[in-house]
Amino acid sequence: MDPFSLKSKVILITGASSGIGRSCSVECSKRGADLILLGRNRDELMKTLSLLESGSKAEIIAEDITQPENIESAIADKVMILGKISGFIHCAGIEKTLPLKKHNAALYHDIFAINVIAGFEIAKILSLKKYKEETSSFVFISSVAGMVGEPGKAAYSASKGAVISGARSLAMELCRSNVRVNSISPAMVNTPILERMFEEIGEEASSEIIRKHPLGIGNPEDVANACIFLLSDASRWVTGTNLVIDGGYSAQ
Numbered sequence: 001m002d003p004f005s006l007k008s009k010v011i012l013i014t015g016a017s018s019g020i021g022r023s024c025s026v027e028c029s030k031r032g033a034d035l036i037l038l039g040r041n042r043d044e045l046m047k048t049l050s051l052l053e054s055g056s057k058a059e060i061i062a063e064d065i066t067q068p069e070n071i072e073s074a075i076a077d078k079v080m081i082l083g084k085i086s087g088f089i090h091c092a093g094i095e096k097t098l099p100l101k102k103h104n105a106a107l108y109h110d111i112f113a114i115n116v117i118a119g120f121e122i123a124k125i126l127s128l129k130k131y132k133e134e135t136s137s138f139v140f141i142s143s144v145a146g147m148v149g150e151p152g153k154a155a156y157s158a159s160k161g162a163v164i165s166g167a168r169s170l171a172m173e174l175c176r177s178n179v180r181v182n183s184i185s186p187a188m189v190n191t192p193i194l195e196r197m198f199e200e201i202g203e204e205a206s207s208e209i210i211r212k213h214p215l216g217i218g219n220p221e222d223v224a225n226a227c228i229f230l231l232s233d234a235s236r237w238v239t240g241t242n243l244v245i246d247g248g249y250s251a252q
């Protein structure tokens with residue numbers, strides 16, 4: 001049996017309508033997983049659906065994850081169709097690069113609501129016996145910004161640091177329920193979030209950031225492969241860790 005196989009696992013992925021979440025969906029389907037794809041944009045979720053390996057079963061939830069009361073009933077419906085859930089990737093996220101003087105309470109709140117609180121609220125739902133397979137694995141997509149300082153990123157970095165430390169505590173709490181919990185910290189990955197950031201900070205600052213990646217900018221599949229490891233039985237002895245996937249960015 002291939003220890004990296006995701007066959008007969010049902011995996012819920014937030015942010016499945018774009019970027020890293022879309023790539024995670026496609027790569028997990030290639031490993032045999034059935035999927036619940038979560039995002040707001042139904043058309044983009046349908047596009048992800050069309051890219052999945054033929055034969056993999058998938059359901060869509062088009063909801064705003066900052067409204068968890070709508071999410072639980074949607075999850076319950078999908079569990080009825082696909083079976084209990086054994087994997088979760090919280091990939092939905094927003095990024096803002098702004099000088100501190102442009103940060104305000106609303107900005108911190110918006111970023112934390114999606115990057116942190118929504119992910120932990122969904123984890124709470126998925127740790128309930130009625131939705132959870134006997135063993136399961138939760139993966140939170142953080143960022144190197146949660147470990148390394150960067151100008152203009154106070155709110156974003158704080159949210160990603162919270163993801164790393166919150167996931168570690170969840171790992172300690174949920175191990176009794178046979179749930180492993182880990183985070184992944186990517187550096188820059190070629191996705192729409194990165195394009196938007198480069199537009200915000202301009203050409204010179206963008207080139208400077210690219211230069212800081214010894215192996216260059218990453219691709220979404222580089223992060224998806226790390227998710228496959230953490231979701232599969234290959235990582236059955238791994239919990240409470242933060243896996244850095246950054247082309248050498250934080251090694252300098």
Ligand SMILES: NC(=O)c1ccc[n+]([C@@H]2O[C@H](COP(=O)([O-])OP(=O)(O)OC[C@H]3O[C@@H](n4cnc5c(N)ncnc54)[C@H](OP(=O)(O)O)[C@@H]3O)[C@@H](O)[C@H]2O)c1
Nearest residue numbers: 015017018019020039040041064065092093188189191193
């Ligand atoms: N790209 C990078 O360089 C990089 C580096 C380090 C970490 N990360 C992290 O990786 C994750 C994915 O980034 P990405 O580059 O793939 O970003 P992306 O292409 O902009 O995708 C963001 C995803 O989040 C979803 N989302 C945002 N707000 C939502 C909400 N309120 N409710 C439901 N879904 C919501 C979006 O779905 P809808 O559009 O359908 O709402 C979309 O699928 C983020 O957590 C990001 O911080 C990215």
